[in-house]
């Protein structure tokens with residue numbers, strides 16, 4: 358099978374059957390304003406060295422600002438954070454109504470995230486119309502016990518195990 362036989366609607370429809378979590382990548386811009394990029398592509402990559410990864414779309418306007426910052430936090434969302442997710446994934450005032458604070462390392466972290474993972478930028482690899490970002494973990498913590506937000510077939514939900 359060649360890539361020419363795969364159209365984008367089919368790609369989205371089939372891959373949409375794979376469930377993901379929802380994570381917000383945050384950083385500080387050069388003016389001291391918080392940045393946010395909602396991703397479904399966050400993943401654990403390596404234990405030694407400790408690496409995590411995610412895949413920004415090359416068209417993202419926020420990714421170049423996060424890259425310039427050189428460090429970021431990954432905030433794992435709980436299933437009760439739909440409103441925050443909608444705001445942070447939008448184009449307007451992303452942090453309107455979103456509680457956040459500065460970590461000891463000076464990164465913006467979401468107050469209600471289930472867990473936060475603070476990273477320095479390790480590598481940015483070519484990945485088609487996306488890039489694959491590797492972050493080296495510098496600090497990490499579970500903030501509260503809650504079921505995660507899940508995204509599956511275009512819908513949001515929680516975990517019922």
Ligand SMILES: Cc1cc2nc3c(=O)[nH]c(=O)nc-3n(C[C@H](O)[C@H](O)[C@H](O)COP(=O)(O)O)c2cc1C
Pocket residue numbers: 379394395396397398399412413414415416417418419420445446447448508
């Ligand atoms: C559940 C969910 C998962 C997403 N996953 C990604 C992702 O992995 N990579 C990405 O670049 N954008 C992803 N997006 C889209 C971005 O969050 C954002 O809305 C869009 O890219 C606009 O980006 P910009 O503000 O940087 O221009 C996702 C959005 C949602 C709601």
